[in-house]
Structures are given as C-alpha cells and as structure tokens.
Amino acid sequence: MGIKKTVSVLGLGRMGSALAKALVEEGYEVTVWNRTPKVLENTRSVATPEEAFKSDVVVTCLPTYDVQQPLLTNEIKTLVNLTSGTPEQARRTAQWAKDNGVEYVDGVIMAVPQQIRTPQARIFFSGNENHHVLQAFGEPVYVGEDAGLAALHDLALLGIMWATFGGYLQAVALMGSEGIKPEQFTPMAMSWLNEMSTLLPEMGAVTQTRDYETDVSALDINVSGLRLLTEANEEQGLDATIPKALHDLFERAQRNGHGNHSIASVIEEIRK
Ligand SMILES: NC(=O)c1ccc[n+]([C@@H]2O[C@H](COP(=O)([O-])OP(=O)(O)OC[C@H]3O[C@@H](n4cnc5c(N)ncnc54)[C@H](OP(=O)(O)O)[C@@H]3O)[C@@H](O)[C@H]2O)c1
Incomplete structure (x- = not known):
C-alpha cells in the first residue's frame, strides 16, 4: 500500500467537520484549521x-x-x-x-453532512480530472474541464430544489389555512412530483427544437391558473410572492406571443 497524502481542511462548520471526519476514516493524516x-x-x-x-492537499469548505x-496563498500545493x-x-x-502554480480542483457537494461517505453523496468536480481525495466523501462525478462547470451543476440542481421546496411550503400553508395537515397532504404532493418529473425529458427536448405547438395545455390556461393561485393565497391571508413571481414571468411570455404555446416557451423569457 502506498503512503497516503497528508490533507488539511479549512473550515470546520457542519460540512467541513463531516469532510475532516471522512478523511480520518479513510486513513489520511488530517490537519484542520477553523477561525x-x-x-x-x-x-x-x-x-x-x-x-x-x-499538507499535500488542502480542502476548503468555507461559507463563501x-x-x-x-x-489562500501560493504555498498551497493542491487546492x-x-x-x-x-x-x-x-x-x-x-x-x-x-x-500561482497551485493544482486546482473545483468541487461541489450534492449532499448534507449526514450523507458524507455514503454513495448518495455525489461530489461534482471540474477543471481537473484528478479527483484527489474526493472519493473519501462519496461519489465523485467529473463534469468537465471548465472549472466553472461543477458550480453550474450545483446551482442548477439547487434551483430545482429551492423551487420545489418553495412550492411545497406554499401548498402546505394553503392547505393548512383550512386545517388540512401536512401528513394528509404530503403523500399527494409526493406522487404529484413523481408524475411531474416524467414530463421533464419532453419539456427539455422542446426547449432545444423550440417547436412550442401543443395539444396538451396552452400557456394562456396556465397564466389564468397562476392568477387563481395568487388570488387564492391572498384570499386565505397568505403571502403570495412565489405564485405572483411565476405568474408575472409566464404572463410576460404570453404577452410576447406564446399564449397558444406550451409552458416550455417560458424559457424564451428566461433566456433573455
Ligand atoms: N451544510 C450543508 O448541507 C452543505 C451542503 C453542500 C454544500 N455546503 C457548502 O459547504 C460550505 C460550508 O457550509 P457549512 O454548512 O459547513 O457552514 P457552517 O456550518 O455555517 O460553517 C461555516 C464555517 O465557516 C467558518 N467561517 C464563517 N465565517 C468565516 C470567516 N469570516 N472567516 C473564516 N471562517 C469563517 C465558520 O467558522 P467559525 O466556527 O469560526 O464560525 C465555520 O467553520 C458552504 O459553501 C456550503 O454552501 C454545505
């Protein structure tokens, strides 16, 4: 067995602590620094x-x-x-x-600290095909030679997560305004989300062909629906920021000639 590299971890917050522990369990000699x-x-x-x-490798896990x-200084060998x-x-x-002559790997952690060292912890990395110590944390996934690509994947997926959680919390508040408990409603939300996810491949394909003709559901109907959702939240005394923001975006696409097109046409507004 070869000699293991020495590794330092900068930042011992929730995630940094989990990473340092994983490195110890993997048999690395670990140095830590925390403010x-x-x-x-x-x-x-x-x-x-x-x-x-x-140390041979420096892992950073700081807030921003x-x-x-x-x-950071040029004394670092591999970052x-x-x-x-x-x-x-x-x-x-x-x-x-x-x-500065520092070898560089950019990574993002698609997991919470409790998932570190499980196969569920995917670590996207880019800019350098050598993943160095990342396999100690979970499943390293190389996403390309541009160093920005790991962050791009991270934020795109987190965007879906935040939109989903925001939509779910809005729905829980709406149902709760009439006394319906999350435990009653959440199974419905879960099967609905599963169904919605099956629509994504087709929607993704249409964003590429830009052929937005539809015999399923026109944007006009969805703009009306979002207006109803916004009004319903307001009527129930709730904050309607999320449905209103979606309504306004969809309505802009409608005004720009996509009323009779599929929802996928909203991407034309987003791409601007
Ligand atoms: N937690 C997650 O589920 C998760 C998941 C994926 C990615 N991440 C990423 O991991 C990184 C760390 O997140 P975390 O959850 O570990 O954060 P955290 O628990 O809030 O810990 C923050 C760490 O940063 C340090 N810190 C804060 N301000 C500092 C400053 N001005 N100078 C030096 N050190 C400073 C803190 O040191 P003190 O102890 O001195 O306050 C602490 O070690 C973030 O980029 C986050 O996006 C986190």
Whole structure:
C-alpha cells in the first residue's frame, strides 16, 4: 500500500467537520484549521491557514469565496475547493491557482453532512480530472474541464430544489389555512412530483427544437391558473410572492406571443 497524502481542511462548520471526519476514516493524516479553534478527534489543529498549507492537499469548505479568497496563498500545493460559489468565482479561483502554480480542483457537494461517505453523496468536480481525495466523501462525478462547470451543476440542481421546496411550503400553508395537515397532504404532493418529473425529458427536448405547438395545455390556461393561485393565497391571508413571481414571468411570455404555446416557451423569457 502506498503512503497516503497528508490533507488539511479549512473550515470546520457542519460540512467541513463531516469532510475532516471522512478523511480520518479513510486513513489520511488530517490537519484542520477553523477561525474559532476547534478540536476534532484524530486530527491536528493548527492556529493559522499557513500551517495547514504544508499538507499535500488542502480542502476548503468555507461559507463563501469572499471569506475563502483572502486566506489562500501560493504555498498551497493542491487546492480542492468545496466552498459553494458561482461558475465565475470558480473560474477566477482556477485562474488564480494557475497563476500561482497551485493544482486546482473545483468541487461541489450534492449532499448534507449526514450523507458524507455514503454513495448518495455525489461530489461534482471540474477543471481537473484528478479527483484527489474526493472519493473519501462519496461519489465523485467529473463534469468537465471548465472549472466553472461543477458550480453550474450545483446551482442548477439547487434551483430545482429551492423551487420545489418553495412550492411545497406554499401548498402546505394553503392547505393548512383550512386545517388540512401536512401528513394528509404530503403523500399527494409526493406522487404529484413523481408524475411531474416524467414530463421533464419532453419539456427539455422542446426547449432545444423550440417547436412550442401543443395539444396538451396552452400557456394562456396556465397564466389564468397562476392568477387563481395568487388570488387564492391572498384570499386565505397568505403571502403570495412565489405564485405572483411565476405568474408575472409566464404572463410576460404570453404577452410576447406564446399564449397558444406550451409552458416550455417560458424559457424564451428566461433566456433573455
Ligand atoms: N451544510 C450543508 O448541507 C452543505 C451542503 C453542500 C454544500 N455546503 C457548502 O459547504 C460550505 C460550508 O457550509 P457549512 O454548512 O459547513 O457552514 P457552517 O456550518 O455555517 O460553517 C461555516 C464555517 O465557516 C467558518 N467561517 C464563517 N465565517 C468565516 C470567516 N469570516 N472567516 C473564516 N471562517 C469563517 C465558520 O467558522 P467559525 O466556527 O469560526 O464560525 C465555520 O467553520 C458552504 O459553501 C456550503 O454552501 C454545505
């Protein structure tokens, strides 16, 4: 068996702690740095990021790039960046790494800390095909040589998650306004979501052909439906920000000539 690389983790929040523990379990010699000194079993804590940079690989898991960037120096040998950011922030950091002779991997964690070290923890990475230590955290998935691609995948999927959770919470509030409990309603929501997901391949294909003719459901009908949903939430005394935002976007597409087209035509508004 070869000698394992030494690894440092910067940031021992919920996720960083889970990553450091996973590295220990995987048999790495782990050094940790956290702004507020923290002891983590079987790791060596250091007082400054510079001391952590002596390791072969430095894993960062900080809240934002604004926090992370000032800490980085060209003493780092290999940087595995797991701090969430935009594709442009990732590309800028990749450029900084190139200019400073630092090997760079950009990764995003599609999991919660409790899923780390399970096959459910997918780690998208880009910019460098060598995933270094990522396999200690879950299932590394290489998504391309542009360093920004991991962040792009992350935010696209999280966007679906936030829209889904927002829609679900709105629905729970609406049902709750008449005393219907989430435990009654949630099974219906789950089977509805399953059904909706089967429509995505066709919708995705249409966004490419841009042939929005439909014999299923015209945008006009959906704009009316969103107006009803907005009014119903208001009538029940609820905040209607989410249905109103969707209504306004769909209505713009309607005004721009897509009233008789399928919902997929809304992408023409989004792409602007
Ligand atoms: N939690 C998740 O489910 C999850 C999932 C996927 C990705 N992520 C990503 O993982 C990263 C960390 O998230 P988290 O959930 O671990 O956050 P968290 O639990 O809130 O921890 C934040 C960490 O950042 C440190 N920190 C905050 N401000 C700092 C500053 N100005 N300078 C230096 N260190 C600072 C904190 O140090 P102190 O202890 O000193 O406050 C703490 O170690 C984020 O980019 C997040 O998007 C998280």
